[in-house]
Amino acid sequence: DAGVIQSPRHEVTEMGQEVTLRCKPISGHNSLFWYRQTMMRGLELLIYFNNNVPIDDSGMPEDRFSAKMPNASFSTLKIQPSEPRDSAVYFCASSWEGADQPQHFGDGTRLSIL
Amino acid sequence: QKEVEQNSGPLSVPEGAIASLNCTYSDRGSQSFFWYRQYSGKSPELIMSIYSNGDKEDGRFTAQLNKASQYVSLLIRDSQPSDSATYLCAVRDSSYKLIFGSGTRLLVRP
Numbered sequence: 001d002a003g004v005i006q007s008p009r010h011e012v013t014e015m016g017q018e019v020t021l022r023c024k025p026i027s028g029h030n031s032l033f034w035y036r037q038t039m040m041r042g043l044e045l046l047i048y049f050n051n052n053v054p055i056d057d058s059g060m061p062e063d064r065f066s067a068k069m070p071n072a073s074f075s076t077l078k079i080q081p082s083e084p085r086d087s088a089v090y091f092c093a094s095s096w097e098g099a100d101q102p103q104h105f106g107d108g109t110r111l112s113i114l
Numbered sequence: 115q116k117e118v119e120q121n122s123g124p125l126s127v128p129e130g131a132i133a134s135l136n137c138t139y140s141d142r143g144s145q146s147f148f149w150y151r152q153y154s155g156k157s158p159e160l161i162m163s164i165y166s167n168g169d170k171e172d173g174r175f176t177a178q179l180n181k182a183s184q185y186v187s188l189l190i191r192d193s194q195p196s197d198s199a200t201y202l203c204a205v206r207d208s209s210y211k212l213i214f215g216s217g218t219r220l221l222v223r224p
Contacts, residue, residue: 105157
C-alpha cells in the first residue's frame, strides 16, 4: 500500500522566493495534517484538514503561509515570500477521522532557505 | 497550554537490556496515546498505540498507560542497536489534536 507521498524531498531556495510543498494522503484517509519539525521547537502542527476543509490553522505561523486541499488526494503548503527562519523539515500526515486513529507520516520535505 | 513531557535523553542501554521510556501529559481529557520512532533524517513511524489503562504488548514492545497518573511508558525488551532512535510520545487531547513530546533519544550500545 502506498503511504503518504510528499514532494519535493529536498528544496533549497533563496529568501523571498515562493515555495510550494505537496502531499498526497493515503487513499481513503479523510484527515490531513501539515507539521513542521525543527531542533528548537520539535514537531509543530501547522494546519489540519478534515474532508478537504481546513478545520484549524492556528498553527500557521504567519500570513506568508497558506495551505489548500482542493480534493481528497492532494494538498499544498505554500510559503510566500520565504525567509531563512522557515528552514525546517515539513511533514504531511494523514489518518482516518476518529480519536483512536493514528496519523501516518510522509517522508517529509527538507526545506532550506538561503 | 496542553503539554506532553519527555526526558530528552540520551538514554543509553546495553544491547539485550530493557529500555524504559516515559511520558507525562497534562490534559486529563486525553483519549488516545501513541509511540512513534524516528530515525535520524527520517519521518516518525508509528510503533504502538494504547487507549485504556494497563499494558499492551506487541513483540518486544510494551506500552503502559496510567490515566490517573497521566503517565504513559514504552518498554523495549532485548534492546538492539537498531532500536537506537528518538522515540516520540503523542497524545490525542480532548479535541482532535495530536500533541507530541519533544522525544527521548535512545542509544543501544553493542
